[in-house]
Amino acid sequence: MSEAVGAHDVDWREARRLAHGAGMPLPFQTIPLADALGQTLAEPVHALQAIPHYASSAMDGWAVNGDAPWTLVSHAPPEEHPRGRPAPHADSGEVSLAPGEATFILTGGVVPQNARGILRTEHGSIRGDVLDRNDAARADEPSQHEHVRPAGEEAEEGSEAIPAGVVLNPAQIALAAVCGHDTLAVLRAPRVSLLMTGDEVIEHGLPHAGQVRDTFGPQLPGFVAMLGGHVDVAGRAKDDLDDVIAAISAEATDEFSLARASGDVLITTGGTGSSSADHIRRALTELGAELIIDGIAMRPGHPTLLARLPDGRFLVGLPGNPLAAMMAMLTVAGPLLAGLRGSPLQEPVTVTSADAFGPLRGRSRLVPYRLEGGRAVPSTHQRSGMLRGLAAADGVLVVPAEGCSAGDAVPALSLPWLA
Ligand SMILES: Nc1nc2c(c(=O)[nH]1)N[C@H]1C(S)=C(S)[C@@H](COP(=O)(O)OP(=O)(O)OC[C@H]3O[C@@H](n4cnc5c(N)ncnc54)[C@H](O)[C@@H]3O)O[C@H]1N2
Ligand code: MOO
Numbered sequence: 246m247s248e249a250v251g252a253h254d255v256d257w258r259e260a261r262r263l264a265h266g267a268g269m270p271l272p273f274q275t276i277p278l279a280d281a282l283g284q285t286l287a288e289p290v291h292a293l294q295a296i297p298h299y300a301s302s303a304m305d306g307w308a309v310n311g312d313a314p315w316t317l318v319s320h321a322p323p324e325e326h327p328r329g330r331p332a333p334h335a336d337s338g339e340v341s342l343a344p345g346e347a348t349f350i351l352t353g354g355v356v357p358q359n360a361r362g363i364l365r366t367e368h369g370s371i372r373g374d375v376l377d378r379n380d381a382a383r384a385d386e387p388s389q390h391e392h393v394r395p396a397g398e399e400a401e402e403g404s405e406a407i408p409a410g411v412v413l414n415p416a417q418i419a420l421a422a423v424c425g426h427d428t429l430a431v432l433r434a435p436r437v438s439l440l441m442t443g444d445e446v447i448e449h450g451l452p453h454a455g456q457v458r459d460t461f462g463p464q465l466p467g468f469v470a471m472l473g474g475h476v477d478v479a480g481r482a483k484d485d486l487d488d489v490i491a492a493i494s495a496e497a498t499d500e501f502s503l504a505r506a507s508g509d510v511l512i513t514t515g516g517t518g519s520s521s522a523d524h525i526r527r528a529l530t531e532l533g534a535e536l537i538i539d540g541i542a543m544r545p546g547h548p549t550l551l552a553r554l555p556d557g558r559f560l561v562g563l564p565g566n567p568l569a570a571m572m573a574m575l576t577v578a579g580p581l582l583a584g585l586r587g588s589p590l591q592e593p594v595t596v597t598s599a600d601a602f603g604p605l606r607g608r609s610r611l612v613p614y615r616l617e618g619g620r621a622v623p624s625t626h627q628r629s630g631m632l633r634g635l636a637a638a639d640g641v642l643v644v645p646a647e648g649c650s651a652g653d654a655v656p657a658l659s660l661p662w663l664a
Contacts, residue, residue, distance in 0.1 A: 251536025251552070257576065257609040257643060260541045261590060264551055265580035267537055267559060270587030271509065274433040278422055281413045284431035285473075285586065290407040290417075293425030295397035299338070300356045304392040307347040307369055307376055308337060308360035314377040315347035347376045362387030400424070410588075435585040436508040437469050439479035440492050442516040442524070443565060446481075460567040460632065461514045468574060469512070471661040474582045478504040489516065489524040490531055495556040509585060511558055512578060515565030517548035525550060525562045534560065541576060542646070543609045545569035545629035551577050566629040572611045575641065575658050593643060593656035596621040602648040609646060613638035614657070621657065639663065 255263065273287040302308065309315050320336035338355025340348045347364070348357060356363075368382035378386060400406055406424050407417050413429070421429055439461070445452075446459045466476035478501050482492040493511065497503040505511065516525040529536060529552050538551035546569040550562030561578050563570035580590050599620035602610065613634040614621035621642055627634030635641075641658040649655050 251539035251550075253539050254542045254607070255538050255540065257541060257543045257611075260538055260543075260549075260551075260576055261580045263538055264577045265584040265590040267551065267553070267581055268509075268585045271433045271435060271585050273430040275428045275430055277428055278418055278426065281418055281421070281429050281431060282415065284413055284429075284434075285588075286407060286409050286411050286413055286417075287430040287432050287587075289405045289409045290421050290424055290426060290429065292400040292402055292404050292406050295402045296400040296406075296423055297394055297396055297398060300396050301394045302337075302350045302352055302354045302356055302363045302392060303394050304363050304365040305352050306350060306363045306365040306392070308340075308342065308350045308354075308357050308362075309347040309364055309376070309387065310342035310359045310361055311344035311346075314375050315345055317371065317374045317376050318342070318346050318348050320348065356393050360393070361389055362391035362393060365392060432586045432588075434473060434475040435510055435582050437474040437476045437510045437512060437582075438505040438508045439465055439469075439476055440505070440511060440513045441479070441481050442484055442489065442514060444484045444522070446515075461563075461570065465512065465514075465574075468571075468661070469578070469582070471664075472574070472579045472582045473586050473588065474510065474578075477508055480505065484516065484522045484524065486524045486527055486531075489528045493528050493554070493560065494532055495554070495558070506556065506558075509558060510561060510578075510581065511554070512561045512563060514563045514570060517550055517562045517564050529560070538577065541573075542607055543572065543576065543611055544605065546572040546576065546611065547608070549573040549577055551581065564629075567632050568613075568627065568635055569629045571632075571635055572641070575660075576611075579661070591659075593658055594640070595654045596640065596642065596657045598642060598644070598649055598653050598655045599623075599651060601651045602644045604648045605644075605646055607646050610642075610644040611658075612642040612644055613640075614642050615639050621655070 320340060333351050334354045337350040337357055340357040342357050342359045364387050368386055369376050370379040406420055441461055445456050447456050448459045448462060452458050469476050480501050482488045495506040497506045513525055516523040534552040534554050536552045540547055541549050546564060548564045552560045554560055563573045597620045599622045613624040613627050615624055616639045624634030624638050640660055643656045
């Protein structure tokens with residue numbers, strides 16, 4: 246078996262570009278409106294008819310023609326009604342008012358032909374079948390079109406109401422319903438599976454010497470969601486080559502392996518090194534995977550992998566060291582998932598470094614920082630196996646290999662949980 250070969254020691258920016266361009270955007274998905282909250286709209290929403298689609302009353306009251314007093318005419322009695330039973334909102338539209346006539350109308354009722362406006366309930370009095378203004382009304386009430394919501398006031402038929410690309414909120418879902426849509430086209434969140442390795446890793450309680458508490462299981466699904474993916478299944482493999490190969494391969498033997506094999510991306514944790522307990526690289530070779538990124542010129546996170554498995558899934562290999570893995574998530578998993586959703590690659594922001602950094606043998610340094618007085622101050626506790634620095638950080642500096650001086654503008658990554 247020839248060894249899987251990919252670009253070694255890839256420049257940090259190039260690694261992000263490679264990850265972003267690795268996959269084709271996934272096809273859209275059509276879902277019911279009720280499921281659309283928080284989804285990304287794939288196509289603009291157009292008004293399928295004018296909004297509102299008929300001229301309606303904005304008040305409970307009377308539609309009137311001409312000047313007061315008005316003779317009340319009723320809507321069609323039920324037996325003559327075109328729909329066979331009273332439907333007061335629609336029925337008011339069946340009336341054609343002659344000058345000096347009025348008819349009762351509900352808020353939202355169809356404004357009858359020849360109505361000049363609506364006299365609201367509080368401003369009219371009825372004696373017998375005659376309606377007149379009361380003391381609360383103005384002398385000219387209702388003015389022309391008063392309390393009438395004209396058709397098309399909010400949107401013309403065919404006009405764009407919501408642009409593509411928004412993350413749908415409740416108001417936009419309500420607007421889509423008003424536009425006449427039952428379903429919406431949304432970007433499909435890439436389906437992600439997690440495979441964790443490390444026989445020394447325990448999931449609960451306090452570890453003994455030689456054990457570590459799992460830092461990935463409790464947060465990677467949420468982290469993936471913040472990057473636009475959806476974790477379907479998470480599992481573990483023993484530090485054993487055959488076990489790792491079986492877990493990565495597309496062979497579906499139970500419901501977990503089936504879900505894993507039918508996803509878009511498999512994220513593995515640990516085992517990216519070359520010790521006898523590290524099997525990810527060997528497994529990729531055995532499986533005939535195409536390595537896209539074989540190590541990134543960054544610290545921490547140098548051994549990070551990106552590969553395409555023979556069945557088309559992508560594999561992101563995160564190093565086991567907790568901070569290194571988080572940096573690999575931001576560098577590779579974020580851009581890969583954005584590319585699969587058809588979203589643009591987020592360019593780094595620029596911040597002013599409060600400190601100077603010396604050069605580092607051809608590698609970018611990813612440094613969690615805190616903003617103090619508008620400058621990026623490197624966090625303490627930011628070695629590859631530590632988390633306190635990132636947990637308290639405002640962002641991550643990407644110090645170039647040649648280093649920088651205090652006061653230099655330096656690229657930086659925003660943290661998705663602070664966006
Ligand atoms: N001889 C060398 N040793 C190492 C090198 C090297 O170049 N030569 N690189 C170091 C760097 S840098 C990294 S990063 C790691 C990469 O390690 P692996 O991806 O193979 O990960 P493991 O060996 O499985 O674990 C490393 C470290 O992380 C801990 N770990 C693993 N999983 C978890 C977890 N779920 N939660 C918390 N901590 C975890 C594990 O116990 C180890 O301490 O290799 C270095 N060594
Ligand atoms: O490069 Mo390792 O990924 O520093 O911890």
